[in-house]
Amino acid sequence: MIQLTRLPALGDRRAKYKVLLDGQSAGSIRDCEVQDFPVAPGSHCLQLRAAWAKSGQLSFEVPPNKIAAFECRTLITPFNAFVMLLKSPWAPWMDLCMVETDKTTH
Numbered sequence: 001m002i003q004l005t006r007l008p009a010l011g012d013r014r015a016k017y018k019v020l021l022d023g024q025s026a027g028s029i030r031d032c033e034v035q036d037f038p039v040a041p042g043s044h045c046l047q048l049r050a051a052w053a054k055s056g057q058l059s060f061e062v063p064p065n066k067i068a069a070f071e072c073r074t075l076i077t078p079f080n081a082f083v084m085l086l087k088s089p090w091a092p093w094m095d096l097c098m099v100e101t102d103k104t105t106h
Helices: 081-087
Strands: 002-006 017-021 024-029 034-037 042-050 058-062 068-074 094-099
Touching (some): 002 017, 017 034, 024 034, 042 068
Parallel strands (some): 002 068
Antiparallel strands (some): 042 058
């Protein structure tokens, strides 16, 4: 199983992020939510999208009976959105990272 936590943000708090697991839609997550997504043990890829924005693609392993935990947040703030658009409109606009956890599945 994976657990995804979306950290609070001002830049896009109303946007819903689409969760892509192994290239397929697995659901969505809103600002300040924690969502669990079932996956089999083994190798997987995770990416987030919202309209034209996206995160980088993250590859990871899920051990048997363990939970792989992730956090995501926007890189956009009301103060830097224009600068980021000019700098690189195709760069990831969301941060996605794996976090340490000792959680196990039941």
